[in-house]
Amino acid sequence: MDTQIMAASALSGANIVFLAALTAVWIRNYRTFRTSLVLGLLAFAVVMLVENAVALYFFFTMQSLYSGDPHVQQAVLVLRGLQLVALTFLTYVTVR
Template identity: 75%
Template structure:
């Protein structure tokens, strides 16, 4: 696996950890408050969890999908990094 794709896979793993924390907090909050806003946040976290889990699966099982073009690898890495910034900021604000 190429270095950029390995880094993208690592970032997807970090995103998963953050999203697991968000899911736990928002699930607890939904059980307590029963608001549609918290339910929406919980649905968002679950959807992003599934997306990142599938990304990790594809990184490790379909390496040929990303290995051909270095521009694609760089784009995937940048997108994973941007997602980490967004999810990391949201995790920080939620846990604070």
């Protein structure tokens, strides 16, 4: 596996950790408040969690999909990094 795809896999793993924390907080909040806003946040977290899990699956099982073009690998890495930055901010303000 190429270095950039390994880094993207690690970022997806970190995204999953943040999303699991967000999901736990939002489940607790939904049980308390029962508002559609919290339900929407919970749905967002679950969808993003599934997306990152599927991405990890593809990184490890379909390496040839990403290994052909270094520009694609770089784009995947940058997008996973941006997602991590966004989830870091969102987790920080949610847990705070």
